[in-house]
Amino acid sequence: MKKIKIISDSTCDLSKELLEKYEIDIVPLYVNFNEESYRDLVDLNTEKMYRLVEKYNMLPKTSAASPGDFYKIFKKYLDLNYQIIYIGIGSKFSATLTSAYTAKKMLDSEDIFLIDSLNLSSGIGLLLLKAAKYKEEGLSAEEIKEKVDELVPKVRSQFVIDTLDYLYKGGRLSALSALMGGVLKIKPIIKVRDGTMKVGKKARGNIRKGIDLLINEFIQLKDNIDEEFVMITHSLAYDSYLYIKDNLKEISSIKNLYETDAGCVISSHCGKGTIGILYIMK
Template sequence: MPGIRIITDSTADLSPELLAANDVRVVPLLVQFDEESYRDGVEMNPDRLFRMVAERNKLPKTASPGPAAFREAFAEATADGSQALFIGISAKFSATLQNAQIAASEFPEGQVRVFDSRNLSTGIGLQVLHACDLVRAGKSMEEILADLEAYQAGVRTAFVIDTMEYLHKGGRCSGVAALVGTLLKIRPVISVVDGGMIVAAKVRGARRKALEWMLERFAEDAAKGRVRPERVFVTSPDAPHEDAPYMVEEVRRILPDVKEVIVTRAGAVIGSHCGPGTIGILYATK
């Protein structure tokens, strides 16, 4: 029966179970080691990624799917006359949105819509699942897009980076800065603001201090009654991350009426930029 089909890319970091339960299709980004190309979540996962980085002492490049991959996904989703809504990684991070728009333009006007999440990882996933909620509520495409615009502005994304090695290998900090950061045990907290990444804090000392920094920001929003209680994500490329149970427990303590605290694993594309040991808290505010 025709309806509205939701599509996202692999950087949304939603588990196979969540994707299946919400009938969400995924177009994978690519992880490239020299001439070798792997689809994120298909041929490449974080375990394999971290092993290959250690063996080769270099980071891969990541790339967006080409328009043909989106064309195929959109054609499948709309074959029965349905509309398709693609929600993807911020245009500031990747050409993914641009390629999706190229493919969407080949379909009848309005049949395929493309929405910039202005986020990454489960910051995208929150918006994808919210869109699924709206589809189940019987909302039209225009109503969903208008709601997502407002919802998107309230998404809060923060990750603690556990090792400076990947930032250095990826050219995001100098060798001196990486060495000093490692010696002083400085742990950057990365947040997403206006569709791009910023260093929200540089926490010195044990990782638990950086976790507390994120939880304090969450608690401030919760105390003001601003956190949407539907779902909160704790996301890491590690499976499992040793601090995930603590994060879940603290989220539930801070926000007792939260309906779901979902632990998900970040994929290889996100993992290639942040490295092992990274963990984040992602939620939506009103």
């Protein structure tokens, strides 16, 4: 059996430690300010991105990894006699998966397996960790793809947004909605379902009220949640992370509760203070 290499992109929001532990390689997307282009998490981190937003008073444009980016990394591992499994940002959020398919076609290889996560952020990360576990168990690349494909619709990604400015500036919210949301201090819950973002419940007041909605939903569903991996992912919201962690610590069934930081691409769309709880249903 050939060796297996798992690859993702920079939107998976897994920590450096997890990427190294499970030997997952990353293809960066791009964050663009006017004529300046940065590779997500290579040339630019989230804190620096927010400083540039303030400096230029504008949001960056994000762009997909190119077919050439994928060709380079795919060929590297094919030449080393690996089979490749790529799990990245959902096809409805980015053209990145299309680039991966183009590279696969260019290489004309049956040893490249592409999975549409229909998700973003550590919703992708959860699938990567499952794939890494299956790899450790000795499953073939074909078997890993089959099992991960079955998990895709079971991933639950939801975030509470602290500021509506980024959704408005990014064209995902009308000016009136942004204004009313600011006046009423609305903190919407954004959920990823079927490969798209949908608005769930809305809290009014400070962000803790929105976080409590996430926590309460998790507690209600806990008996039906796969306890192996649970993610708390945030964009410079460490205090909120500690609050969630403290509230979930009594749920002893959780085997691995990970904190991860939202990268530049994800943060550029949701804004500072955003935080989410992500998990897989049984």
